Amino acid sequence: MKTRSQTTPKPLKTVALAPRPDSPKRRPRPMPKPAGKGDPRAPKKPPTAFFYFMEDFRKTYKQENPSVKSMREIGKACGEKWNTMSFEEKVKYYDIATEKRAEFEKAMIEYNKKKESGEMSEESD
DNA sequence: CGTGTGATTGTTGAT
DNA sequence: ATCAACAATCACACG
Numbered sequence: 001m002k003t004r005s006q007t008t009p010k011p012l013k014t015v016a017l018a019p020r021p022d023s024p025k026r027r028p029r030p031m032p033k034p035a036g037k038g039d040p041r042a043p044k045k046p047p048t049a050f051f052y053f054m055e056d057f058r059k060t061y062k063q064e065n066p067s068v069k070s071m072r073e074i075g076k077a078c079g080e081k082w083n084t085m086s087f088e089e090k091v092k093y094y095d096i097a098t099e100k101r102a103e104f105e106k107a108m109i110e111y112n113k114k115k116e117s118g119e120m121s122e123e124s125d
Numbered sequence: 126c127g128t129g130t131g132a133t134t135g136t137t138g139a140t
Numbered sequence: 141a142t143c144a145a146c147a148a149t150c151a152c153a154c155g
Contacts, residue, residue: 042138045135045136045137045138046136047135047136048134048135048136049134049135049136050133050134050135050136051133051134051135053134054133054134071131071132072130072131072132072133073132074132074133075131075132075133075134076132076133077133078132078133078134079132079133079134080133082133082134083134094135097135097136101136101137104136104137105137108137108138
């Protein structure tokens with residue numbers, strides 16, 4: 001349970017885990033959701049092909065590098081290898097992601113319907 | 126005890 | 141067409 005109301009602002013970032021020379025934050029996250037504003041029924045994005053590849057890669061990576069703590073390294077390793085992967089090899093992950101997208105798309109349709117159905121809070125006041 | 130942060134790319138909704 | 145934010149993962153640090 002996330003006590004989002006009680007969550008500490010967390011101004012400090014203990015990034016002493018990995019000695020990164022300088023990695024510019026590509027994704028400046030503004031902040032966690034301020035308050036209920038947003039799409040409560042908005043279907044979450046399905047994992048991309050990259051993530052599916054990561055699932056498999058993670059296991060392999062741990063086998064090859066059992067001493068590796070985890071994470072960010074894998075992420076980088078994944079991305080690097082991902083770029084070296086042949087399209088045909090990636091296709092198999094794309095295929096999975098594609099199916100998920102299909103479901104996601106359907107969910108999005110219903111989501112839109114629900115929005116129209118009862119939640120039209122967009123009134124000019 | 127709990128949760129945010131870190132990086133990877135892809136995907137998709139919104140403008 | 142372009143932007144921006146979010147999708148999982150997992151150890152660790154901080155209050």
